[in-house]
Amino acid sequence: MPAVTPDQYPQFMRVSAHEQALKSLSEGGIPIGAAIVHLPTGDVLARGHNQRVQMGSNIRHGETDALENLGRVPEGLLRECAMVTTLSPCFMCSGTCLLYKIPLIILGENDNFVGGEDLVRSHGVEVVNLKDEAVTKMMTDWIASPNGQKIWNEDIGEVTVKA
Amino acid sequence: MPAVTPDQYPQFMRVSAHEQALKSLSEGGIPIGAAIVHLPTGDVLARGHNQRVQMGSNIRHGETDALENLGRVPEGLLRECAMVTTLSPCFMCSGTCLLYKIPLIILGENDNFVGGEDLVRSHGVEVVNLKDEAVTKMMTDWIASPNGQKIWNEDIGEVTVKA
Numbered sequence: 001m002p003a004v005t006p007d008q009y010p011q012f013m014r015v016s017a018h019e020q021a022l023k024s025l026s027e028g029g030i031p032i033g034a035a036i037v038h039l040p041t042g043d044v045l046a047r048g049h050n051q052r053v054q055m056g057s058n059i060r061h062g063e064t065d066a067l068e069n070l071g072r073v074p075e076g077l078l079r080e081c082a083m084v085t086t087l088s089p090c091f092m093c094s095g096t097c098l099l100y101k102i103p104l105i106i107l108g109e110n111d112n113f114v115g116g117e118d119l120v121r122s123h124g125v126e127v128v129n130l131k132d133e134a135v136t137k138m139m140t141d142w143i144a145s146p147n148g149q150k151i152w153n154e155d156i157g158e159v160t161v162k163a
Numbered sequence: 164m165p166a167v168t169p170d171q172y173p174q175f176m177r178v179s180a181h182e183q184a185l186k187s188l189s190e191g192g193i194p195i196g197a198a199i200v201h202l203p204t205g206d207v208l209a210r211g212h213n214q215r216v217q218m219g220s221n222i223r224h225g226e227t228d229a230l231e232n233l234g235r236v237p238e239g240l241l242r243e244c245a246m247v248t249t250l251s252p253c254f255m256c257s258g259t260c261l262l263y264k265i266p267l268i269i270l271g272e273n274d275n276f277v278g279g280e281d282l283v284r285s286h287g288v289e290v291v292n293l294k295d296e297a298v299t300k301m302m303t304d305w306i307a308s309p310n311g312q313k314i315w316n317e318d319i320g321e322v323t324v325k326a
Binding site for chain 2 (some may be wrong): 052056057058059060064067068070071072075076078079090091092093094095096098099100101116119150153154156157158159160
């Protein structure tokens, strides 16, 4: 099936997921972006980014925002797609990939967060970590920014430890 | 913590999740509804229903729609809440409950679909199946209705088997 080859993964990360993360950052939001790439054609079908700050959303992470922007599609289409995301997908987004039987997740990094990688792998999903330095630094810097850790904790269901 | 007691679960199902499912059905949508109940107070904080047909949504299932309707809340609040849902939660919604560390899922039935119950239980979430006959019949009848099976398959990532 795949016309897309692994040497193209970094380009998809750069021009779709990373770009969306930077867009979110420029809006004052959490810098996580994602894109849905149709593997037989290489078409980027949809892109999205975290919308917690911008839309007050609990469910629009990068991956789910891309899926929402995609809209309804012919059945089985997502089985031919990769989810490209700047960060290791949380349990919600991992479960979403399982729901739609997305066979490949390409992630920018998992230094800043490790989500449901083991879960999706246990269901046969291929996970490729690009260990992208620019993407990693973007997220690390944002978490260290004023209020970054607090908003980040909210996004991943954690509670800020009181000093 | 819980002021809510198990004898109240059927009432929460009836006046929140089931009611939302019937609302969705009346709109021509998939009849799955959910509610988020604050366990220490018994307050219904938010309600929602599947929005695939109404909004063309891939990510607004009953549970996630309720979460989106809830909006941003103080950190840790969802750790004190139950997710009340008419149907066994799919992997997306199960993962969402894990993300926000929701400790209790009250479901109406799992005769029509079994989602990520084992997954959430393996993370310590309590799952209570009310085996609600009215809720079960509502879903069974809808799936058997014209186009029901096809839209349902789309909602759970399945592919309609060609006759």
